[in-house]
Amino acid sequence: MHRTAQRGLAIVSTIALLVAAAGCGGDDGPGSGGASVPGVTDTEIVVGTHMPLTGPASAGYSKIAPATKAYFDYVNAAGGVHGRKITYKVMDDGYNPANTQQVVRQLVLQDKVFAILNGLGTPTHTGVLDFLKSNRVPDLFVASGSRSWDQPDKYPGTFGFNPDYTVEGKILANYAKANLAGQKVCFLGQDDDFGRDSLAGVEKVLGAGAVAVKQTYVTSNTNVAPQIGAFKAAGCQVVVLATVPGFTALSIGTAARLGFKPQWLVSNVGADHPTLAKQLGAAAALLEGMVGTNYLPMQNDTANPWIQLFTKVNKTHNGDAPFDGNTVYGMSVGYLFVQALLAAGKDLTRENMLEAVQKGGFQGPGLVPLRFSATDHSGYGGQRLSRVSGGVQSYFGPAYETDEADGPVNEYTAAPVAPPANGVPTVS
């Protein structure tokens, strides 16, 4: 009797402790904030994101949020947006959807962020779509090429950023059709929507059945020799890769090991040359001739005014971290967000922010236009092809535009814009 009573007491005291721990800073009711906008004061805008900073999936991606933050710091140093400084709260979810649930709720419910910006990953971000929708939090420029972000009726507050994987597959296949006609095309994709959507794009252009051998890999099995061996045995001449950087390097390395040298056509997800070269080390020469895609300025193009701007920001506000495609990506996201804030006007609310994004028309570092409209919430609508030559990755040919359905792949010819002189966008 005594022991059970003691145990009961222990439970009760535990709960009481919990209450005490949780009780500090208690705040009640949904309407207590009155008419004020969460995360926005006269001097500050608080925005949050979830990113893999640690864990197996963090390679490369962990550099994106610091770059975005650096660009915001640069803008803040120049006076901010409408007099408000941007605070960027970066939460590590380790690419684990369960952690994403926790950290996004912490950002929205506790830190009261104005918006979630550039949350990274398809499985991670999918899990918080409903939560963000029911709390009416703008969910801007999701960092993934899944088509899930483009559902304006179901998720009116969610907008993509990356070109979707189908668009990318179509553009890569278009290259194969035009320049590698008659060659045997094969496909290796990640065993999820990334690989599936990309393959769908490839088959839309080449025709169903035109892909000779289709293989998949899972990130939990780092041996792709069986798949590459199958390509070799089938005599594939062109291999399209819908792979993350680690598996691009692994596939190319494994193929070399087996004496198999096809033409590689690689999704922009896994085509960043500095990342691949770093991973392959002494074997980086294998990347020679690899065709990839991208939609932002090439990180090594020092003549490009955007790269000059971002390099400057990286030096002054990012501790001069190694500059690669992820840095360009992070800063481009920051630039677009500042543009959207400006377009939303001085009277910033969540509603007019979404309206401003939906109105679209943002001109920035991207090589192709963003597709934002009332009926389209997907990000960039095209890509440009790049090739590695002499150890340098550079663009060739025109940029291409297409849709995720059966539309044709068209050249996009409008000249790219230059950044404003001080590097901070102004109200257009």
Add this chain to the structure above:
Amino acid sequence: MDRFVFLTVDGLSRGAVYAAFALALVLIWRAARVVNFAQGAMAVAAAYVAYSVSAATGSYWLGFGVAIVAGLLLGAVVDRVVMRHVDHASPLNPVIVALGLVLLIQAVLGMVYGNEFRPAEAPFGRSALTVGGVAVLSPYDLFVFATIGVVVSGLAWMFARTPVGLRMRAAAFAPEVSRLLGVNVGGMLTLGWALASGVGALAAMLVIPTELGLHPHAMDLVFVSAFTAAVVGGLDSPPGAVVGGLVVGLLLSYVSGYAGSDLTPLAVLVLLLAVLLVRPGGLFAPVAARRV
């Protein structure tokens, strides 16, 4: 047929590395009755040391040697500084401490080197030599087989023939009696940890060039495969670890080659169940005497 030969060779060369890593697990299990979940993280730490040394000196072999020494030292340090102070009354306590070590080591490596892939050099060519049109072993595969052969036979010799090996076995088998006979049981335990960690570091040096590259989590998946291999072979049996490693390597290769790489975890589970339901102590389990 070509494909079968190719998959067999590929599976064996991976299996050899699993075997080495499983052997490291078996060494600690025999010495301390602990499944060392931190083995992978410790081995990666040693591999990072090798990376730094090789980068500074330009010599692969210097880095290789330093990695093994670092592995030995790290094993001894983990035993002396951490494991020695853990209450072994519950067999789970060392396991939890090992998991804590995994988090700590991986986080520290992430701070020092960043969570990026680093290139892992291979000392020999990895292009397969073709025999009759079929790609078979690469020079690197031969190097892996040779190294692991040397390690396995060296350990077998040490445990069977040298005084220190016999003392280690005695200390693990009957610590009280050994202590009475003047064996430094604590020292033998530390030696066991150091040896196991050294073998683990060696396995990491061999496997990382065939994987994605050097990363704080580079050995996570290898650990899972190697643990499976050790369990299949029997945790008390070094030959079991070797056979288990090769079996798991072959299985993974055949299943991804013929069925699809997403089915490999299922195949591993089926293998484990098939082996353990027939022989609950692994393939090479000694005939168990029931202790009362």
Add this chain to the structure above:
Amino acid sequence: MSATGAVLPPKNRPAATGDRPVDRRRGSTLLRHLAVVLVVGLLLVAVSYTVEPFRNFQLATVAAYLCATAGLTVLTGLNGQLSLGHGALMATGAYTVALCQNAFADRGMTGGWLLPLSLGAAIVSTVAVGAVVGVAAARLRGPYLAGVTLAVAVVVPALAVTFDGVFNGEQGLSVPVEPPPLALGPYFPYERWQLWVTGAATLLAMLLLANLIRSRYGRTFRAVRDDEVAARLAGIHVARTQVLAFVVSAATAGLGGALLAVLAQSVSPGAFSLTLSLFLLMAVVIGGLGRLTGALWGAVLLVALPDLTHSLTELLTLSPAVAQRLEGNLPLAIFGLTLIVVMIAAPGGVQGLLSRLGRALSARWSARRS
């Protein structure tokens, strides 16, 4: 009770219950547990009104994890079987709830009774999986059991990718959950409702578990853990007891996973990786193996520790270069170090430390009174 009574042959009963005069107290045990559960329930309702929504959500998460850690405590702490696969059992429960709720939503069915029905289905499916694993587990010991359960932990999330037609691969399924009933008012915070739902389910599960532990079954579990041969000599069917412990443990883990899916409104294989299974094991050992209060501490730590380490590192102001290195890594390092230090300083876990503290205090108190 009578439904599971068939597991043990009747002739065993006197042997199992004869060691203590428990039968006379059985009624009062149930009443005592009921009283505790009622008090805690009322307290939770009070708390849900005083803290902000995020804390409500965290408490609800603690409740969901508590189901899993309590189940693991019964298995590992009371029955001595090690499982590295409880994350997979949680995934089974979570996916069952997702499939049920989606089926209901597709047929346009609504009503408050649907969620309990889905949760029940989740428990049933996990019991089935748990029974299969448990039968295999009953033959295995120590690291061999760890090996098999580890393989289970890896297989179950992988199946979600293999059968992506049903489970939608890595992206997972969304779990449609109805909003709080209108009777609670139009502005009733959703997170408070979540705490009520998970809290009620968890308290019910804890009540049943606490009674089970106090019952004849609890004693047979412990007897098998302490000495299998002696237990067998005392007439206990060891394998059956082990399978029963596995099934009970699986049922609560499945409920925990199901509640987690309801909280997150989504399920995906990445959320139920091997890491989760290992974290659950850490939680029960750090909390204090073998007691339900230990499982509670473990569940609290699972939710609070990442949050605390993150806030701790946020206090530091760092240059961008240093911040890039430490961000994410420093909280993990603190987490790992805490595990090691707690395990060395307090091998009995948090609960062991507290009861030692409690005993010391009460000894002092009674010494002063006499």
